[in-house]
Structure formats: C-alpha cells, structure tokens
Amino acid sequence: MNLKELQTFIHLSQSLHFGRTGDAMHLSASAVSRSVMRLEEQVGVSLFERDNRRVQLTAAGREFLRYAEQAVVNWQSIIQRLHVHSEALQGELGLFCSVTASYSVLSNILEVFRQRYPAIELKLHTGDQADAIERIAEGGEDLGITAKPKQLSPRLQYQELTRSPLRLLVPNIPCAVNEQIAAAGEVLSPQILATLPFILPERGVARTLIEQWFRQMQIKPSVYAQVSGHEAIVSTVALGLGIGVVPELVLATSFLRERVRVIPVEPALPMMEIGVVVLQQRLSNPLVKAFWDCARSSYS
Structure with missing residues (x-):
C-alpha cells in the first residue's frame, strides 16, 4: 500500500x-x-x-x-x-473559508503567518462556510475557518477567534416589504415578523441559530427563499425580495451594505462564534501547528 x-x-x-x-x-x-x-x-x-x-x-x-x-x-x-x-518550514496548506472570512478574519492571521513562514504556500478555497466542517472531517482541507456548530466531532479541534452578532436586515429601497414594515410602525413584533418574507441560509450554524430564535418567539416564518452563503442573503434583501439575518461581519464588508438597513428586534438575535477547525491528528503536522499558533496569537 x-x-x-x-x-x-x-x-x-x-x-x-x-x-x-x-x-x-x-x-x-x-x-x-x-x-x-x-x-x-x-x-x-x-x-x-x-x-x-x-x-x-x-x-x-x-x-x-x-x-x-x-x-x-x-x-x-x-x-x-x-x-x-x-x-525553514515549507510546503502546502489547504484552507477553506467563506469569501467574507477570507478578508474579515483570515487577513489578520496571514499578516503574522507570512512574516513567520514565507516558504509555506497557502492553498485557499472559498465557498459556503456551512461546508467547512464536512470538508475538514473528510480530509479535503487541512484547516477551515467557520462558525462553531452546537456539536463537534471529537475528531476535530476548534479554536475560537472572534464573535459576531447576528443582525436582521431589511431592504433600503422602495418595495412591498418596506411598505409592510412602515405600516407596522417600524416595530417588528413577532406577529409582524411572521408575515414578512424571509431569506434564509439553506443550512449551517446560522440556520440553526435563526430557527432557535424563531422558536423563542413562537412563530413560523414565511420563507421566500433559501440561499447558499450569507453574501447571497445580503444581495437578495438588497433587491427588495425579503428580509434576512446575517452575521454583522458579513454586512460590514459587503459592497451592498448601503442598500440594506438593520432593524433592532426583541428578543435579540444570538451571537455567532467564529474560529478555526482542524482534524485533531493533523495538529502533529508542523505546518498545520504553525498556522494554528498564528491564529491564536493573532486573536489573543
């Protein structure tokens, strides 16, 4: 073999x-x-x-x-x-994260990592952060940056880097959705929220947290669309097609942030924890350990 x-x-x-x-x-x-x-x-x-x-x-x-x-x-x-x-350490590292995480989270790590280990080549693959855990568990990537799920396999090691509150977005353009919101007096009670068209992530940690929030308010939302990736939620809301929930760090770096607005809600939306994940066994690889340690020092 x-x-x-x-x-x-x-x-x-x-x-x-x-x-x-x-x-x-x-x-x-x-x-x-x-x-x-x-x-x-x-x-x-x-x-x-x-x-x-x-x-x-x-x-x-x-x-x-x-x-x-x-x-x-x-x-x-x-x-x-x-x-x-x-x-000096050299070789390749495979890393998976969302497009947003690549410049809102990863950039801080790379600033340190490149200075310490210039001979390590980073193979960056971007996509829906909901895929990160599966790709790491299957051995397709060395490391991933993703939201922390409620349950994590004992084969995986997770290190928190930062946290981002979830925000409720509504369109910032004249549209039927804003007419409904205006008629409610800008106060989005659970009863009003249940009548508005929601744009939801297809799956992943954000979907789980949003569904917990719905249960807390005891409402069954009207789902207009389910999309892949938080960036797509911002885009769909910006078109006036519905309302959606995304992490604040996604909104902060979106080129469409002027076309949406944040509405405060009660009960407040939960916080999302974001970190780096790796197969436990791969931490014995010096390249993986080098990135892991840089991530810790960058956010400590």
Missing part, C-alpha cells in the same frame, strides 16, 4: 461515495474502487460493504481507518520534521 491509497481510503470512509472521492483525489470512480480492492487484498479482509445503492465501512474497515489516519499523519509529520532540521 502507498500514501495515495491510504488517503483515498480515508476520504472514501468519510464521503461513502466513489464519485465524490474520485473528484477529490483526481481519480475516476473505477480507479477508487480498484485502489480499495488492492488494500483489501493486502490486509486480507473486506474494508467496505458495497452494493449498487450504498457504501459502508465494515468493523475491520473502521479499525483500519484509525491506522490509515495515523499513518498519513506520521508520514506528513516526519517529512516536515526533516525539513525543519534542514531549513
């Missing part, structure tokens, strides 16, 4: 989908299947139960996963330790 086969096995054990693992590892689905079969031949047991509809780890597969994860971490660590002994 080789490192690529172990990495492919680890990813498949998380995705449970040959196609998605193939895309992540730059292999065809059939090549992923052959890689797994070679591993099974070498260890002499079945690692996955698979049929036309599903893929699932066997008991032996779950035990082998612990070995594979540790083997990959050990390999990466020894390579980096050898580099440490010969020269």
